[in-house]
Amino acid sequence: MKWEAVIGLEVHAQMLTDTKIFCGCSTRFGSEPNTQTCQICIGMPGVLPVLNRKALEFAVRTGLATNCSVSKYSRFARKNYFYPDLPKGYQISQYEHPICERGNIEIVVDGEVKRIGITRIHMEEDAGKNIHEGTGGYSFVDLNRTGVPLMEIVSEPDIRSPKEAVEYMKKLRSIVRYLGVCDGNLEEGSFRCDANVSVRPFGLKEFGTRAEVKNINSFRYVEKAIEYEIKRQIRVIEDGGKVVQETRLWDAGKGITESMRSKEEAHDYRYFPDPDLVPIMVDQQWVDEIKASLPELPDAKRHRFVTDYGLPEHDAELLTSERTTAKWFEEAVRAGAQAKTVSNWMMGDLMKLLNEENKSIDACPIRPAQLAGMLQLIDKEVISGKIAKTVFDEMYKTGKDAEIIVKENGLVQISDFSEIEKVVNEIIARSPKEAERFKAGDEKLLGFFVGQAMKATKGKANPQMLNDLLKKKLS
Amino acid sequence: MGISELSALLEKREISATEITASVFSRIGSVEDRIKSFVTLTHAQAVDMAEKAEAQIVSGNKKILSGIPLAIKDNMCTKGILTTCSSKILGNFIPPYESTVTSKLLEQGYVLPGKTNLDEFAMGSSTENSGFFTTRNPWDTERIPGGSSGGSAAAVAADECIAALGSDTGGSIRQPAALCGVVGMKPTYGRVSRYGLVAFASSLDQIGPITKSVRDAAILLNIIAGRDVLDSTSAPVAVPDFTAGIGRDIRGLKIGIPKEYFIDGMDPEVEKAVRDAIKQYESLGAIPVEVSLPHSGYAVATYYVLATSEASSNLARYDGVKYGFRSEGRDLIEMYMRSRAHGFGAEVKRRIMLGTYSLSSGYYDAYYKKAQQVRTLIKRDFEDAFASVDVILTPTTPTAAFRMGEKTDDPLQMYLADIFTISVNLAGVPGISIPCGFTSANLPIGLQLIGKHFDEETLLQAAYAYEQSTDWHRRKPNL
Numbered sequence: 023m024k025w026e027a028v029i030g031l032e033v034h035a036q037m038l039t040d041t042k043i044f045c046g047c048s049t050r051f052g053s054e055p056n057t058q059t060c061q062i063c064i065g066m067p068g069v070l071p072v073l074n075r076k077a078l079e080f081a082v083r084t085g086l087a088t089n090c091s092v093s094k095y096s097r098f099a100r101k102n103y104f105y106p107d108l109p110k111g112y113q114i115s116q117y118e119h120p121i122c123e124r125g126n127i128e129i130v131v132d133g134e135v136k137r138i139g140i141t142r143i144h145m146e147e148d149a150g151k152n153i154h155e156g157t158g159g160y161s162f163v164d165l166n167r168t169g170v171p172l173m174e175i176v177s178e179p180d181i182r183s184p185k186e187a188v189e190y191m192k193k194l195r196s197i198v199r200y201l202g203v204c205d206g207n208l209e210e211g212s213f214r215c216d217a218n219v220s221v222r223p224f225g226l227k228e229f230g231t232r233a234e235v236k237n238i239n240s241f242r243y244v245e246k247a248i249e250y251e252i253k254r255q256i257r258v259i260e261d262g263g264k265v266v267q268e269t270r271l272w273d274a275g276k277g278i279t280e281s282m283r284s285k286e287e288a289h290d291y292r293y294f295p296d297p298d299l300v301p302i303m304v305d306q307q308w309v310d311e312i313k314a315s316l317p318e319l320p321d322a323k324r325h326r327f328v329t330d331y332g333l334p335e336h337d338a339e340l341l342t343s344e345r346t347t348a349k350w351f352e353e354a355v356r357a358g359a360q361a362k363t364v365s366n367w368m369m370g371d372l373m374k375l376l377n378e379e380n381k382s383i384d385a386c387p388i389r390p391a392q393l394a395g396m397l398q399l400i401d402k403e404v405i406s407g408k409i410a411k412t413v414f415d416e417m418y419k420t421g422k423d424a425e426i427i428v429k430e431n432g433l434v435q436i437s438d439f440s441e442i443e444k445v446v447n448e449i450i451a452r453s454p455k456e457a458e459r460f461k462a463g464d465e466k467l468l469g470f471f472v473g474q475a476m477k478a479t480k481g482k483a484n485p486q487m488l489n490d491l492l493k494k495k496l497s
Numbered sequence: 498m499g500i501s502e503l504s505a506l507l508e509k510r511e512i513s514a515t516e517i518t519a520s521v522f523s524r525i526g527s528v529e530d531r532i533k534s535f536v537t538l539t540h541a542q543a544v545d546m547a548e549k550a551e552a553q554i555v556s557g558n559k560k561i562l563s564g565i566p567l568a569i570k571d572n573m574c575t576k577g578i579l580t581t582c583s584s585k586i587l588g589n590f591i592p593p594y595e596s597t598v599t600s601k602l603l604e605q606g607y608v609l610p611g612k613t614n615l616d617e618f619a620m621g622s623s624t625e626n627s628g629f630f631t632t633r634n635p636w637d638t639e640r641i642p643g644g645s646s647g648g649s650a651a652a653v654a655a656d657e658c659i660a661a662l663g664s665d666t667g668g669s670i671r672q673p674a675a676l677c678g679v680v681g682m683k684p685t686y687g688r689v690s691r692y693g694l695v696a697f698a699s700s701l702d703q704i705g706p707i708t709k710s711v712r713d714a715a716i717l718l719n720i721i722a723g724r725d726v727l728d729s730t731s732a733p734v735a736v737p738d739f740t741a742g743i744g745r746d747i748r749g750l751k752i753g754i755p756k757e758y759f760i761d762g763m764d765p766e767v768e769k770a771v772r773d774a775i776k777q778y779e780s781l782g783a784i785p786v787e788v789s790l791p792h793s794g795y796a797v798a799t800y801y802v803l804a805t806s807e808a809s810s811n812l813a814r815y816d817g818v819k820y821g822f823r824s825e826g827r828d829l830i831e832m833y834m835r836s837r838a839h840g841f842g843a844e845v846k847r848r849i850m851l852g853t854y855s856l857s858s859g860y861y862d863a864y865y866k867k868a869q870q871v872r873t874l875i876k877r878d879f880e881d882a883f884a885s886v887d888v889i890l891t892p893t894t895p896t897a898a899f900r901m902g903e904k905t906d907d908p909l910q911m912y913l914a915d916i917f918t919i920s921v922n923l924a925g926v927p928g929i930s931i932p933c934g935f936t937s938a939n940l941p942i943g944l945q946l947i948g949k950h951f952d953e954e955t956l957l958q959a960a961y962a963y964e965q966s967t968d969w970h971r972r973k974p975n976l
Contacts, residue, residue: 068572068696072726072728072729163818163819297730
């Protein structure tokens, strides 16, 4: 039987506010345990939460950027459960009335654009951290993270493959980074996801029973964990069993998901509206102001790159995934370079070099105008495309302009007809046998002659002229 | 003597702040072992505060409360001073911060003689649920003082302080004030900041004054009222001078008498005292009007669903992990269970269970949600009634102070002690209890006046007019 996966993601994004969601403590990562706490975030008796306006603004920004409608009336609710890293015995979250609802974003998979629905975005506070290792038999609690503002972004079950899930995650990350509301750091846990996965016979409308997979902390694992879970569920059904509704934990070491708790063991969180926080009535004028202040977002930029620069969807998607990358591209084009050529160089050599050093494009030693300058040298046939690769590497290493590198290293392309002709004549004279064979129809040997000529000119021979000349002389 | 009288004497330098504090502690020394109002006496701090107050007065910087000893219910956080909520689970808790209300009192130079007893976490109507001991009614020490602010009310009635603060979730200021023969006021929900008040039921809790006179209640309300950035539920409403309306005559004032509040089972002596009070109001030119609050019968049930639901969540933080009482266990779950089993008293545990049940999946709609809907109806009852009257008059309690142990075996009987006060919290409107007579056994009877949202001015005006035309508030218990 052919199976279809149905996937929905819940993404938790830590908001980049300076202070916590309900008190004035700093949100900085990596400080000494319990140094960024106060009576409010550690839940002492009698204290009260007061909403950080910035957190609300960030959630609204994200909602607007994902085409959600912003709720006129929104409320916080308490999610009740006992755990040492949860000092109040409840987490302040949103339940019945989230701040944003009914949005969508676009992803590009295999060059095709697909729309994924967003069910809701709600605000909540993060919990602290329990520390069990190296603590001499005790468990310690670090409450620095307690009260750091989070957004939970819940997708519709519109995702159909692990690859789509990854693209969705990447697009969301790209959006929150564009907005400056989250740093999207998966390793530090400031951008994390749970996946709801089910399978059904292809063509069937009803959903299968879903399992929730937790503890996924990299793009690679999003793909691997979901892939594993889909296969597992298909195997269970094909073996005559039934998928049970449960929460499963991704074990990256073993590469499998394992049952954490069944539906019967699921917590009853006893949600109810938090009486300590008044309902949020969002002012339309404020929403309009935020909307007007939004930057151009990845999808809009991608559309523009396709229409304005004639780029393929795939190129446009990649170039717009980071605001800084898109900016670099546009600056290079503005400096006079041809769009698709810039795109090729960026997605190829440039990304390769940056990735090798794990550098972001902000730290790129080559300025966009410098790439444009090099491309002009190719256009003017000062250097060949082949030499350009050497020049490009040198530019990356030294930050010098292409023109200077070419001059300093004598890399100017030989386009002088008589000079190339001289080389061609010498090579043919040196290899009479090969020349005979070529003339007899063994055209593969052209490569041999080009190679010899390039060797003789240290790669500087104008490739077009060289080709033409060789063919002429050998015919 | 009350705040205003003492203040005048201090101003004229006929008495010193240190003398007042010394006199209060001398009184405490002679009656406290019989009354047991205080969980913690703060003699050293009080002497220190009185000296500072005296210095303020001498240097001509007298504040409104300079040198005035005010007892604070032990569920309001006082920085560096034990704050227990009369619970074992917080038996060792010293807050590193000050509640907003006590910060405001500090700014005005008050003196803290001690923290007063209450039913554990303010859950109860007699102080018999205190995790430590029961406070006695100064009018009859075999009887309870009411609750949960029983310690504060008894301390005021027994002259162990000049006035006090209490908190009122379902009647916890007004009911003990009535049973102890003093004035107790619950302001409009949102009028006074709850920051630093250890929460019982957040949507109902409100701090208010317990005083020897209506004027003193107005003076304290002036100080503690107002929007607080630390409490989002404190209302951004202007605070008038609550003493301004005091003394204004009340001719033409329409007083609503809700027919639902004169019920079977009400003590006839209480009913007579309240009916006499209505006549007294008439003689002062006020106009009694019968009104209806049709959903009153549902108030107690509604309250016990909502208050316990909120409490079950509010009290989750007492888990033995961070502060307060811990009972060790073999693992985390056992530590949680033992700490909470040993740290909380029976009534608190009963309410946590009730609330947990009401919020549980499958029961939420039938209990919590339904109760919220009824709460809206009760609120509307008051809005409708206030369309035609200025204040509403009821008894504060169905009976005078009962005997210790009389109702402890029957929680439902105990819950009914708040039958007349609970609706006021559900509706969020202000209420005040003032003395209106005595039973044949010489036990005080209280009269409750209920006002419109944020109209404490009219409420105080009406209460003052009655108080000044009677002598009830001048009577003192024989101790």
